[in-house]
């Protein structure tokens with residue numbers, strides 16, 4: 001597996017360098033560069049559009065545009081690392097995870113880079129599947145947001161299913177309404193779940209910050225569409241046999 005790691009600043013080295021070390025046992029090739037989305041946009045465009053490999057990991061602090069810009073420039077799976085420089089990384093987490101539908105970034109919690117090496121290791125071993133299975137906590141009515149994911153899934157040749165338990169034959173997406181719903185060691189993605197009125201209250205995003213610190217990879221709140229788009233990038237790359245051996 002060939003992975004490119006890009007961070008917004010050398011001042012993020014305290015996070016980027018342990019990440020690179022954690023990826024080396026999992027990947028055949030790990031390339032690292034500092035390229036800022038805000039300061040070096042032309043160089044970033046050239047690098048990302050010409051780079052060939054399996055996945056890109058992008059990290060930054062503050063207004064962390066880098067992972068989202070990278071995801072807009074490549075069809076590859078993109079992992080995002082919020083750097084906790086201020087507010088415990090709340091600013092960079094929201095910048096990275098709260099992407100518009102269609103441009104998915106799989107974000108770890110602020111500075112919680114171990115989740116990425118674990119995910120990549122599990123991805124290597126996973127079978128390709130065309131099923132995206134939403135795991136819905138007991139007592140949660142998620143029918144509306146799951147319905148929203150169906151057109152994107154159909155467009156990508158994927159099928160959406162849901163139940164209260166994971167499906168071993170599917171790519172599992174865990175809806176999280178409380179910390180007990182997090183499956184930080186399981187292969188899959190997390191989607192923070194909020195009722196519409198609760199998603200209007202800014203204070204509730206603090207719960208997401210807390211949840212992501214417990215591990216796992218995350219897309220935006222209620223953003224089932226980006227869970228499907230992320231699954232599509234992962235499955236397409238695997239099914240097409242595009243993984244690079246060296």
Ligand code: RP5
Pocket residue numbers: 007008009010011012036059060061062063064083085
């Ligand atoms: C972000 O701004 C970087 O990723 C870093 O976390 C922060 C500060 O960057 P420097 O001014 O230290 O280069 O884009």
